[in-house]
Amino acid sequence: MTLDERKKLILESIIRDYVETAEPVGSRAVVKKHGLKISAATVRNEMSDLEDMGYLEQPYTSAGRIPSQKGFRYYVDCMMEQENLDDNETEVLLHLLDDSFHEVNELVQKIGHFLAQTTKYTSFVIVPSVRLSKFKYLQLIPIEPGKALVLLVTDLGVVMHRNIEVPQSITASELELIGHMFNQVLAGKKIIEIQRSDLQQLRDELKQRRKVIDRALEAIESLLDNSNEERVIISGALNIMNEPEFKDVDKLRRILAFLEEETQLMDMLPESLGDEVDIRIGRENQAEDFKEMSLVFAGYQTQGEQGKMGLMGPVRMEYWKAVGSLDSVREIIEEIIRKRF
Amino acid sequence: MTLDERKKLILESIIRDYVETAEPVGSRAVVKKHGLKISAATVRNEMSDLEDMGYLEQPYTSAGRIPSQKGFRYYVDCMMEQENLDDNETEVLLHLLDDSFHEVNELVQKIGHFLAQTTKYTSFVIVPSVRLSKFKYLQLIPIEPGKALVLLVTDLGVVMHRNIEVPQSITASELELIGHMFNQVLAGKKIIEIQRSDLQQLRDELKQRRKVIDRALEAIESLLDNSNEERVIISGALNIMNEPEFKDVDKLRRILAFLEEETQLMDMLPESLGDEVDIRIGRENQAEDFKEMSLVFAGYQTQGEQGKMGLMGPVRMEYWKAVGSLDSVREIIEEIIRKRF
DNA sequence: GATTAGCACTCAATGCGAGAGAGTGCTAAC
DNA sequence: GTTAGCACTCTCTCGCATTGAGTGCTAATC
Known part of the structure; x- marks a missing residue:
């Protein structure tokens, strides 16, 4: 199913806004934000259509719209352009890795830290088993x-x-x-x-x-x-606490407890990953406690085996940034591993 | 300053109750709970005295009383009897340590885990530097x-x-x-x-x-x-989330962020510890973010140097259990280290 | 036929006040 | 010194009205 240009524009506008504010987005806001040449009423009609198609939903009658998980899925599949690390960030990463590290584990630790810090999400890096x-x-x-x-x-x-x-x-x-x-x-x-x-x-x-x-x-x-054990290194778990959707301590506890059990995370990932950065949005995740989270992950090649890394955040996630960061980081560390080991 | 027996009894009763329920304790509750032979009115008078002395406080007029930090301090100094690990718990610990461990680090990891699990607080264990x-x-x-x-x-x-x-x-x-x-x-x-x-x-x-x-x-x-670095191993950080005083995400974040910075924790501890289990209640802690937490800690001797371990929880903490557990665990691991290394 | 202005309607969020309940403090009697 | 009785205080909860953002529909307009 493909959307006409105007619907796409509106969907994107709502997604961008919602990702930023975590609030339902109203028709007027869409018009204002993007300086559109159409009226709020027209946008309302389009939004109503998008809702019928399942890309938007209303928390309650007469609230603004928020993107549905299906809406996010459509966006990342058909419209999104990834946003790689900028020069500044790349610089920081390279500098971080320039400092001596003596083991693969140290390298991985630093990468995880970096990912969590630049994206403000929670990162994981899996060191392949030997x-x-x-x-x-x-x-x-x-x-x-x-x-x-x-x-x-x-x-x-x-x-x-x-x-x-x-x-x-x-x-x-x-x-x-x-x-x-x-x-x-x-x-x-x-x-x-x-x-x-x-x-x-x-x-x-x-x-x-x-x-x-x-x-x-x-x-x-x-x-x-x-x-035989793969090692999982999780960084920035506390970033989750900044997301308004997890201001409820109970939800928070479930997520953090889930992360403590490293095997649970590994079980959610496919055995082997291709070249693409992969995305699992909300209910696409198997694990019950993870149905309100999204997972963005990628593989990286060492000589022997494949390592994995990824970012976790709310469904309302900056997928473009997450995907781009992982893609950039992958390239950089594969290069380093090739050189150093 | 020493309290008469009846005041002590009432203070203890209130502390026990408050630690359990996290609710202010009323005069009637004190009488009922301990089946005292005096009336609620008398207890009220005594409570009023205890408040004047600074051992109790009232969240607001006409609520029950809660122990003040000074009240807790008096209790742990003058009245408390520590509650060591019972046979069952000791059994569990010994069994846990019976399983092969190959390094001091592994040993310490398991101890921390055990402490957190049996006390429901957050534990830390510091491995002495080499x-x-x-x-x-x-x-x-x-x-x-x-x-x-x-x-x-x-x-x-x-x-x-x-x-x-x-x-x-x-x-x-x-x-x-x-x-x-x-x-x-x-x-x-x-x-x-x-x-x-x-x-x-x-x-x-x-x-x-x-x-x-x-x-x-x-x-x-x-x-x-x-x-030269001492290693800090923290277990059961999520236990903090079960305490009602930290149902506020903001407080929680501050505490967890504090724990992530391991050095901050180490800075709070004295260089070297004696034989006694030590207690820091609430504002007795230097760190700003830790003024609503209590710290119970003890040293353990290896051949070379002193390691440290402890438990962290809300001011409303089962100090008797925390102190007793640490004391018991210390004995057990010193024995093991003596034998094995 | 698509777009827009206008307007009634819906629903969460906020604020207010009454009532309930727990617990105190004081007084007077024991 | 202890206790019973009672007025008083303060939080908590509920219901209700108000507000405001935002929609959906209709009719007019391009």
Whole structure:
């Protein structure tokens, strides 16, 4: 269904106004705001049409109109032009990332912070799991008599470690040898591919140092389990409190509680994302507590796997800004990841 | 100033009631609740006295009384008996900590979570900086041509690491040797004592591998800088939303924003804590945004330094429970840290 | 046929006043 | 010193009238 130009203009005008003020928009306001050459009465007729079509709704008889979720959907699909980061904002982001960061996690933290700050919405960034990273390096390091450190490094430079207990009697060179054998078996495998069978093979090969091996294997298994988890970093959750639609403490609590459960957020996102920035408006979200929120999200590519990031706000959201920001940020961080890792 | 028994009884009765209901307490309610043998009129006279003394206040003429902050202070100082964790709760905590945890950070996370959950307040736990830990072990690990990992372990088992770039030509045994020399210079020193002069000494001793050394030293310096930071872990911030005094979104925002700035919280606490659980009621807190909140906090000893933990809630707080919980938890975790690290 | 001016109508929001209810403070009796 | 009784105070709630923004309809106009 396509709208004629005047209806589009009116719809856009109402959306812009409503997004800004959170108040129903009246016919006179539409005329004034855009300096239209038509009268309020004409606008009223058009608004009535738009309401019949489902793009607008009235909170109550004889109030102004507000865009329906369908109206927002039409707008973002057919009319919206995204608004990328301006030079100033880009500058800020680049400067932020210029400061030394030593891990992907730090990078992601900063990105999330930036997104939340520039858009005034709540941001999330998901660090991809290391499942698809490759095993690169393992070492058993004697720390003190009876204690050693299992150190595991992936090809993306992610370092994982865990303390284990070992017999007092074991020597540094023995530990080194054991580490060496681990390396041989596991070298170059994708983390996700490291099977229990590989670990069993090691168990068999190194019978004489059973205890150390067992402890080390336990440590590795536990590290691998952990590594399956994607990490979610949420920033600017309190921005939600600025939105008048959440001045009700109860609604607010539901949303914030929802955000605390990071898995719930992840469950709402598709497994894998394309190149487009994606939008979920209000009831399009599955989660009950999120039916009054909108979600704008995009993927970003690391070498191995896809990370995800996005912005959350009320349905009455500046989609143009959210989409543009994500698009710009994606480009910038993909560039950085390509260079640095 | 000491109160006679009957006044104490009435004050306590009002505090208990008010803490539970958040409503002003009337004279009849006091009589009923405690099945007192005196009439409401008598209680009224006593309440009037208590108000004159500053322990009670009236929201408006002819409403019931609520305890003043001074009233709470008197109560916690002179009358309160702390209420430690019961067997059930202790069980839960021990069970929670029985599950494997691999780092002090994980331990602390769980403690914070537990405190928030059992008390329904907001908890914080501060992990002491590793400044007073001793340097235990350092190794340079070749990861791939041109890249190495600087690994630093303290006596508390805290592992820090950082990637550095090294010349392509360097061999594993050279790296090992360099690491060895680092160890000799730094061995057993407290992190805080490692001076630039030590690092300079290393720089001099290892002239021929200038580049590697410089990189490694930079990495170490940056790790040490980081390690000066105390980490604050806050749990159950949303519990604040359940308190009727914060049903106003604006107040709520101020509090939550305050909590987001972790340093602000740390600034409110004394440098070092004694054995007692400490209480700050309402206006006793310096921070402007915290004048309607109370803070209950205690220190816990690790080998090296003192950690801190506490609970935050409205002035109308179950201090007996908060103090008791912290006291119990402190005992338990000090025991665990003694055993495990 | 589309547009517009005019006007009656609707409904949330605001303000006001009466009534209810909880609780006090005072007085006088015990 | 304690208590019963009672007038008084103040909040809270409800209903009702008022206000004002904004609509929908009708009839006139372009």
